[in-house]
Amino acid sequence: MFLLHIFTEADFYNAAIRLTVPLLLAATxxxxxxxxxxxxxxxxxxxxxxxxxxxxxxxxxxxxxIGLLIAALSGGLLALLHAYMSIxxxxxxxxxxxxxxxxxxxxxxxxxxxxxxxxxNQLESPGxxxxxxxxxxxxxxxxxxxxxxxxxxxVALVLVLLANYILYHTFWGLAIRAAGEHPQALDxxxxxxxxxxxxAVVISGLLxxxxxxxxxxxxxxxxxxxxxxxxxxxxxxxxxxxxxxAFGTALATLLFGAGExxxxxLQAFNFPIPYQFFLMLPYALTLVALxxxxxxxxxxxxxxxxxxxxxxxxxxxxxxxxxxxxxxx
Amino acid sequence: MGVKIQDTLNYLLVAFLAIIVxxxxxxxxxxxxxxxxxxAYAALxxxxxxxxxxxxxSLVLALPLMLAGLGIALAFRAGIFNIGAEGQLxxxxxxxxxxxxxxxxxxxxxxxxxxxxxxxxxxxxxxLIPGFLKVRRGFNEVITTILLNYIGVYFVDYSVNSFxxxxxxxxxxxxxxxxxxxxPKLLAGxxxxxxxxxxxxxxxxxxxxxxxxxxxxxxxxxxxxxxAARTAGMxxxxxLIVTMVVSGALAGLAGAVQILGYQNILLQDFSPNTGYxxxxxxxxxNLNPLGTVAAAIFFGALRNGANTMxxxxxIPVTIVYIIQAIIIVCVxxxxxxxxxxINFKLREGVQ
Numbered sequence: 001m002f003l004l005h006i007f008t009e010a011d012f013y014n015a016a017i018r019l020t021v022p023l024l025l026a027a028t029x030x031x032x033x034x035x036x037x038x039x040x041x042x043x044x045x046x047x048x049x050x051x052x053x054x055x056x057x058x059x060x061x062x063x064x065x066i067g068l069l070i071a072a073l074s075g076g077l078l079a080l081l082h083a084y085m086s087i088x089x090x091x092x093x094x095x096x097x098x099x100x101x102x103x104x105x106x107x108x109x110x111x112x113x114x115x116x117x118x119x120x121n122q123l124e125s126p127g128x129x130x131x132x133x134x135x136x137x138x139x140x141x142x143x144x145x146x147x148x149x150x151x152x153x154x155v156a157l158v159l160v161l162l163a164n165y166i167l168y169h170t171f172w173g174l175a176i177r178a179a180g181e182h183p184q185a186l187d188x189x190x191x192x193x194x195x196x197x198x199x200a201v202v203i204s205g206l207l208x209x210x211x212x213x214x215x216x217x218x219x220x221x222x223x224x225x226x227x228x229x230x231x232x233x234x235x236x237x238x239x240x241x242x243x244x245x246a247f248g249t250a251l252a253t254l255l256f257g258a259g260e261x262x263x264x265x266l267q268a269f270n271f272p273i274p275y276q277f278f279l280m281l282p283y284a285l286t287l288v289a290l291x292x293x294x295x296x297x298x299x300x301x302x303x304x305x306x307x308x309x310x311x312x313x314x315x316x317x318x319x320x321x322x323x324x325x326x327x328x329x
Numbered sequence: 330m331g332v333k334i335q336d337t338l339n340y341l342l343v344a345f346l347a348i349i350v351x352x353x354x355x356x357x358x359x360x361x362x363x364x365x366x367x368x369a370y371a372a373l374x375x376x377x378x379x380x381x382x383x384x385x386x387s388l389v390l391a392l393p394l395m396l397a398g399l400g401i402a403l404a405f406r407a408g409i410f411n412i413g414a415e416g417q418l419x420x421x422x423x424x425x426x427x428x429x430x431x432x433x434x435x436x437x438x439x440x441x442x443x444x445x446x447x448x449x450x451x452x453x454x455x456x457l458i459p460g461f462l463k464v465r466r467g468f469n470e471v472i473t474t475i476l477l478n479y480i481g482v483y484f485v486d487y488s489v490n491s492f493x494x495x496x497x498x499x500x501x502x503x504x505x506x507x508x509x510x511x512x513p514k515l516l517a518g519x520x521x522x523x524x525x526x527x528x529x530x531x532x533x534x535x536x537x538x539x540x541x542x543x544x545x546x547x548x549x550x551x552x553x554x555x556x557a558a559r560t561a562g563m564x565x566x567x568x569l570i571v572t573m574v575v576s577g578a579l580a581g582l583a584g585a586v587q588i589l590g591y592q593n594i595l596l597q598d599f600s601p602n603t604g605y606x607x608x609x610x611x612x613x614x615n616l617n618p619l620g621t622v623a624a625a626i627f628f629g630a631l632r633n634g635a636n637t638m639x640x641x642x643x644i645p646v647t648i649v650y651i652i653q654a655i656i657i658v659c660v661x662x663x664x665x666x667x668x669x670x671i672n673f674k675l676r677e678g679v680q
Contacts, residue, residue: 041471081658091661094410094471098608099657105602106650113645114362225647233475240472276487283479290468290476 020257026235029207036200037180041097044232045104046075050212052108059125075209083201090306127221164246180300347659376637377630385519391629393583397607400579408552413474414580415604416481417452421581424451426595429510452581460573503595512590522590535618
């Protein structure tokens with residue numbers, strides 16, 4: 001009965017969409033990186049940077065827009081480090097990401113303490129407010145679900161459509177996908193594989209940073225340690241679950257967003273199950289969904305493998321390293 | 330053999346340079362905060378190493394990192410990215426608490442080993458899930474272990490609020506570990522406990538197994554080239570699953586050492602991020618068991634010294650994460666550059 005009540009309320013669907021947006025942004029960004037052949041497990045750290053510096057930017061500039069810009073930039077900057085390490089220095093991409101995530105946790109929590117000390121009543125920054133669609137917002141049920149959201153929700157939806165268009169219908173998208181599937185072919189066609197990968201990774205950082213800002217600036221307008229709480233990892237899982245397509249990834253993030261919205265409601269309803277199980281719910285749901293609803297599928301063939309121009313030309317080696325770097329899923 | 334010593338020396342140089350760079354970059358934050366980096370690092374060093382109490386405290390903090398780091402190093406050697414030490418450590422701690430806080434009539438020689446074994450079993454089983462899913466169903470262990478981390482930590486959180494809760498208190502905590510299941514203290518006046526022997530023993534055994542046995546050769550072969558290992562007739566799947574279980578068992582043991590040797594009570598979020606920090610430890614240790622021990626002691630000292638630095642100079646403890654992260658990134662980058670240098674020299678020598 002409780003469940004039925006939750007599922008018939010517009011508020012649940014409104015919250016599900018709102019909670020999906022941080023993941024949607026990060027996963028869409030991550031998709032660029034993964035299609036270009038660079039695993040980005042650093043999404044978590046990039047989101048964390050975005051959530052903190054977005055908050056800080058909005059707080060000091062009194063402008064949400066500037067906050068969002070700074071969030072995207074801080075995520076992009078960390079992505080640049082990931083790109084340098086995994087593309088230029090050719091370090092294992094999963095291992096680099098471990099360092100990246102730790103760096104983000106260190107920077108955000110240290111700078112936070114240095115600025116605010118141990119004062120727990122820290123300042124609230126300006127945050128995003130729902131867009132006013134006038135009459136549309138007054139439509140029963142659907143009005144609250146679709147036309148009572150913060151602007152970033154609509155930006156995210158446009159970005160997904162844009163990502164889909166770019167990846168599958170433009171030359172540049174073709175280059176990105178080729179960099180992930182068959183970098184040698186791209187190289188022979190005279191396109192700089194490393195440059196394509198750099199751009200893709202930085203895009204993933206920009207969007208992950210924006211996704212982080214969506215956590216801090218759409219309601220709570222404040223920051224605490226490790227506020228993203230693994231959302232970057234979930235975004236990473238959503239890309240796999242969505243089989244490396246823009247729309248599939250978007251649907252996968254919606255599953256997690258709905259899980260989180262459900263979790264919050266079940267807690268509020270005093271449902272007779274310990275709250276820890278609700279906190280577990282989004283992660284368990286993602287795991288179960290991965291195991292039971294998705295057969296093993298393959299990621300981009302060259303994903304996880306650094307591209308070495310000289311070697312590729314000299315020995316015509318296929319990137320077999322991909323299979324041991326965890327790219328086959 | 331000569332080449333091996335050369336490699337080790339090279340790696341030590343790389344690690345040393347990485348630490349210098351990390352301390353150098355972190356000093357910008359100290360200067361921004363208004364501290365003198367020299368004074369700050371002196372406080373860090375003093376808090377970490379000067380005096381028996383500080384030294385003992387550093388080692389105590391190093392123990393869980395050491396055991397979990399050894400497990401991670403083993404898994405990485407087999408080419409399997411066990412990011413799940415956090416969850417495995419929590420479940421290991423829970424299992425050790427279940428056994429260690431009950432059965433007070435058991436003699437020490439049975440009770441303590443039983444509690445330790447329970448932690449290994451719990452950590453190993455938790456690691457078996459992603460291992461099985463990877464080998465049999467082809468799922469990426471990175472994703473499954475991360476998801477299992479959150480599930481495991483929340484489950485332990487639940488346990489101290491329900492079936493493991495001490496009925497004598499209102500706080501969400503387990504009953505205390507009975508003395509018969511506690512790891513004995515090694516030095517009076519310090520928290521250093523017999524867990525140190527477990528850590529060192531595990532490192533030595535792992536070193537011997539990895540480098541002197543067929544199974545260890547198999548692990549390294551599967552890790553460096555799975556296809557070649559399969560062609561050579563090795564059962565790569567079985568090697569991966571066993572490796573994963575041993576890796577999880579070590580992480581579970583790390584949780585047990587924390588509870589049975591030091592805290593003597595299970596609390597929620599009792600050891601946040603240890604499982605992730607242990608990844609950094611394994612990497613800094615160059616995925617070598619003995620290197621991992623050294624790296625764990627270094628990280629433990631860093632963490633312990635940072636507490637002193639915070640008390641004396643008001644510098645947040647979290648700066649340790651920045652230092653750790655920069656060390657990891659630099660070690661990765663420098664060792665790649667170093668390898669290029671060595672290859673170049675070799676080529677020169679041949680010509």
